[in-house]
Amino acid sequence: MSSSKRVGGLKGVLHEVLSYKSAVIGVAILLFLIVLSVYTMVTIPLPEAIQAWRSSEAWSRNPRNAQPEWVEIFYGKKLPRTIIVPLKDADATKVLLEDGRLAASWTVYFNYEYDDFPSEIVIFFNSSYSEKPAVEIYWIRPDGEEVFLKKHVLRRPDDRLYLSNDLSLELRLEGLFENKVGGKPSFMVTVEKGLFAEYSLDPRVLKGRYGIRFETTLEKNDVLNAEVVIYGSVYGLAGTDHLRRPLLIGLLWGTPIAMSFGLTSAILTTVLSLIIGTISGWYGGKIDLVIQRIVEINAVLPFLPILIMLTTFYRIDLLIILLSVVVLSIFSLGIKGTRILVMQIKSYPYIEAAQAYGASNMRLILFYVIPKILPPVVPGMISSVPGFVFLEAGLSYLGLGDPFLPTWGKIINDAQTNGAFYKGMYYWVLEPAFMLILTSIAFALIGMALEKIVNPKLKEL
Amino acid sequence: MIPKGFLKFVAKRTVLLLISLVIAVYISILLANFGGLIDEMVKSDLMMSITMNVRNNPAYQGLTASERQKIIDSLYQSALEARGLNTPFLIRSLYHLKNALTLDLGTALYLTSDSGSKQVRLIILERLPQTIMLFTTVTIINFFTNLLGGLLIARKYGSKIDRVIAALAPTSVIPGWVYGIFLILIFYTWLHLLPPGGLVDYPPPKDPLIYFLSVLKHMVLPMLSWIIAGLFLGIYSNRTFFLIFSTEDYVEVAKAKGLPPRQVDMGYVLRPTLPSIVTGLSLAIIGSWGGAIITETVFDWPGLGRLLSAALSYPDPPVIVGEVAIYAWLLTLTVLTLDIVYAFLDPRVRVWGG
Numbered sequence: 001m002s003s004s005k006r007v008g009g010l011k012g013v014l015h016e017v018l019s020y021k022s023a024v025i026g027v028a029i030l031l032f033l034i035v036l037s038v039y040t041m042v043t044i045p046l047p048e049a050i051q052a053w054r055s056s057e058a059w060s061r062n063p064r065n066a067q068p069e070w071v072e073i074f075y076g077k078k079l080p081r082t083i084i085v086p087l088k089d090a091d092a093t094k095v096l097l098e099d100g101r102l103a104a105s106w107t108v109y110f111n112y113e114y115d116d117f118p119s120e121i122v123i124f125f126n127s128s129y130s131e132k133p134a135v136e137i138y139w140i141r142p143d144g145e146e147v148f149l150k151k152h153v154l155r156r157p158d159d160r161l162y163l164s165n166d167l168s169l170e171l172r173l174e175g176l177f178e179n180k181v182g183g184k185p186s187f188m189v190t191v192e193k194g195l196f197a198e199y200s201l202d203p204r205v206l207k208g209r210y211g212i213r214f215e216t217t218l219e220k221n222d223v224l225n226a227e228v229v230i231y232g233s234v235y236g237l238a239g240t241d242h243l244r245r246p247l248l249i250g251l252l253w254g255t256p257i258a259m260s261f262g263l264t265s266a267i268l269t270t271v272l273s274l275i276i277g278t279i280s281g282w283y284g285g286k287i288d289l290v291i292q293r294i295v296e297i298n299a300v301l302p303f304l305p306i307l308i309m310l311t312t313f314y315r316i317d318l319l320i321i322l323l324s325v326v327v328l329s330i331f332s333l334g335i336k337g338t339r340i341l342v343m344q345i346k347s348y349p350y351i352e353a354a355q356a357y358g359a360s361n362m363r364l365i366l367f368y369v370i371p372k373i374l375p376p377v378v379p380g381m382i383s384s385v386p387g388f389v390f391l392e393a394g395l396s397y398l399g400l401g402d403p404f405l406p407t408w409g410k411i412i413n414d415a416q417t418n419g420a421f422y423k424g425m426y427y428w429v430l431e432p433a434f435m436l437i438l439t440s441i442a443f444a445l446i447g448m449a450l451e452k453i454v455n456p457k458l459k460e461l
Numbered sequence: 462m463i464p465k466g467f468l469k470f471v472a473k474r475t476v477l478l479l480i481s482l483v484i485a486v487y488i489s490i491l492l493a494n495f496g497g498l499i500d501e502m503v504k505s506d507l508m509m510s511i512t513m514n515v516r517n518n519p520a521y522q523g524l525t526a527s528e529r530q531k532i533i534d535s536l537y538q539s540a541l542e543a544r545g546l547n548t549p550f551l552i553r554s555l556y557h558l559k560n561a562l563t564l565d566l567g568t569a570l571y572l573t574s575d576s577g578s579k580q581v582r583l584i585i586l587e588r589l590p591q592t593i594m595l596f597t598t599v600t601i602i603n604f605f606t607n608l609l610g611g612l613l614i615a616r617k618y619g620s621k622i623d624r625v626i627a628a629l630a631p632t633s634v635i636p637g638w639v640y641g642i643f644l645i646l647i648f649y650t651w652l653h654l655l656p657p658g659g660l661v662d663y664p665p666p667k668d669p670l671i672y673f674l675s676v677l678k679h680m681v682l683p684m685l686s687w688i689i690a691g692l693f694l695g696i697y698s699n700r701t702f703f704l705i706f707s708t709e710d711y712v713e714v715a716k717a718k719g720l721p722p723r724q725v726d727m728g729y730v731l732r733p734t735l736p737s738i739v740t741g742l743s744l745a746i747i748g749s750w751g752g753a754i755i756t757e758t759v760f761d762w763p764g765l766g767r768l769l770s771a772a773l774s775y776p777d778p779p780v781i782v783g784e785v786a787i788y789a790w791l792l793t794l795t796v797l798t799l800d801i802v803y804a805f806l807d808p809r810v811r812v813w814g815g
Contacts, residue, residue: 022628022631293477293480293481293484296477296478296481297481297484297485297488298485299792299796300481300482300485300788300789300792300793301485301488301489301785301789302751302784302785302788304754304755305751305754305769305773305781305784305785306488306489306492306785308770308773309489309492309493309773309776309781310492312773312776313492313495313496383634386634386635387634390634390635390636390639393639394636394638394755397638397755397758397759398754398755398758398770412642416642416759421645421646421649421650421657422650422657424650424651426646426650426651429642429646430646433639433642433643436635436639437635437639440634440635441631441632441634443634444631444634445631448630448631
């Protein structure tokens with residue numbers, strides 16, 4: 001029954017593969033990953049992705065080490081997103097003073113309805129001035145109370161004011177807090193908590209409409225714009241890392257990289273080692289002897305260290321790594337099996353017939369022998385993909401992968417070296433690990449199903 | 462009486478394997494030295510330090526620039542000679558080869574052992590126990606769990622547990638270090654039960670018993686990661702292997718005779734498969750002696766893998782070559798021994814016959 005289906009070609013094989021439930025899951029995951037890869041390559045072109053991944057400025061408005069938004073399910077509360085409050089020069093109310101200068105004032109409101117405190121507050125200025133303006137900043141709480149924050153003289157036109165790091169502000173807020181509550185609160189009054197907490201002994205967010213007021217005196221042609229960025233603690237689908245980069249970019253781009261690396265290495269390795277094994281078995285004699293020695297030499301050399309030396313010797317990029325992997329893998333011990341098989345096939349009648357009408361060795365190998373021994377190795381080829389995917393991830397994890405590309409292994413490495421284990425930033429490790437596992441399981445499931453089709457004895461077991 | 466053909470086979474096999482060994486070690490020497498580039502790096506380092514020394518030496522302050530240069534040159538030449546760096550790399554590489562093959566491993570360029578020695582032999586010996594303690598142990602544990610598991614499941618062929626194992630087999634494509642990362646997340650980050658890595662608590666306990674227990678505690682997660690990684694596929698493939706063998710006629714006959722399952726397993730299933738089992742075990746044990754670079758990095762485990770990755774990142778060729786040479790020798794000897802033993806014992810692979 002199965003053989004009649006296999007005659008039906010690729011379609012028949014696919015039909016038979018899909019009769020296994022596990023293979024259906026594998027194919028579904030694989031399709032998903034392919035769609036994801038194509039989507040990634042179309043929406044974020046590689047040069048852009050690399051540039052964005054390596055630039056720190058592009059992400060200055062992202063929270064640092066933010067968890068993905070969906071973790072709220074586990075916390076059961078609404079975690080803060082990043083709020084950007086713009087203060088545009090045009091929106092200011094300006095009053096002409098006697099000395100010809102302008103007294104400018106802005107009041108901007110925003111709603112804060114989250115159940116947790118923001119992670120950081122930074123004011124980004126963007127101004128042009130003839131004399132450095134001094135800006136007074138006030139905070140307006142939802143109950144209307146106004147708190148003076150700070151008088152800040154701009155140091156440069158694009159000055160940044162890191163409110164969270166302001167120790168004197170923190171102390172002032174703490175004092176204010178103790179006054180209002182009439183005692184020492186149970187928590188550390190940081191700048192964020194001092195600004196956003198209810199006046200009570202326990203840390204509770206005061207929800208509602210907050211306001212920020214800027215007051216300054218400007219020269220006539222001065223322009224002052226600013227953005228108050230209230231960083232949240234969650235970001236997007238995948239969160240951010242220590243450099244505020246959205247992990248989603250790395251996770252997305254990791255997909256085509258891992259898939260292409262795994263598939264290309266698997267196909268090249270399988271086909272090339274099949275050809276080498278065939279040559280070894282077909283010609284025998286000296287060629288066979290040499291190939292067998294190379295196989296033995298290759299077996300004696302430890303794979304990973306030699307691979308690392310090869311790649312660092314040339315240049316570490318994905319293509320060199322791929323070629324090195326293939327070179328080191330094609331002379332595997334599997335050649336011995338192919339060789340024996342070819343020796344048997346060599347004496348089959350149809351080969352003798354072809355030889356009789358004068359087919360060349362090359363023709364015999366490529367069109368008579370390889371097609372016969374190729375199908376049984378296809379399952380092994382598919383099953384070998386995860387190994388190559390994890391190899392690339394492992395190299396990246398060791399810091400020996402392609403230095404430019406964002407890959408899953410590199411994200412795991414970043415996570416570990418930046419204390420994800422210690423600080424409990426699960427998402428940072430689990431997301432790339434999940435993608436790795438998804439990819440490898442898909443290929444493993446399909447490979448195992450193919451194995452059963454090609455090797456019917458396994459099917460009975 | 463040892464047949465003559467057998468001796469010939471042994472001699473031929475030995476020569477061929479030794480040739481492979483020599484070439485393999487030579488390739489690793491060339492690669493580890495970046496084809497001679499490392500010598501050039503060492504030379505320029507030497508030149509630099511000699512120049513600095515002469516410049517900063519008050520005794521030479523009064524000399525003119527050309528006189529000083531002369532002193533620098535002569536010092537540099539004698540330093541080159543002292544290190545043998547004045548001979549071209551190709552010839553030096555042959556010396557390296559001779560030394561590596563005789564396991565005269567020399568001194569490291571940069572790395573030192575914890576006791577402060579630059580002897581490659583000592584550096585390697587210092588790391589070897591940790592690697593054997595962890596990876597050889599876990600390899601043996603894995604091997605026997607999978608073997609026994611396979612036998613048991615083969616006997617319960619078609620049962621629920623058999624199907625569960627078969628369904629979980631694909632999880633073994635995930636390598637040990639990835640499981641290691643999960644285990645650290647669970648047992649360290651979440652539960653605070655076990656340390657995330659290292660060999661022993663800090664500061665190291667004075668009492669040997671407590672020290673031992675602390676090391677044991679640090680071994681739990683790395684070992685577990687490798688056990689989980691190998692478990693299901695290991696059991697599954699052993700089970701399939703045994704099932705294929707147990708459909709043989711002689712097994713059916715043994716069962717029909719009413720022999721207890723244990724006896725059938727031991728005498729009729731396990732015995733004919735013994736050669737491949739022994740081969741598998743011995744190669745796995747040798748393989749474990751190289752340590753595991755990635756797992757040791759994940760768990761910050763001071764074994765041979767970490768040593769190798771440190772040597773690779775410097776790069777420190779003598780240490781790299783030393784490790785590769787030891788590994789290559791062990792593997793070659795094991796393969797040779799196995800070849801000879803099987804050729805002698807197993808009539809089916811009696812290769813030397815006519």
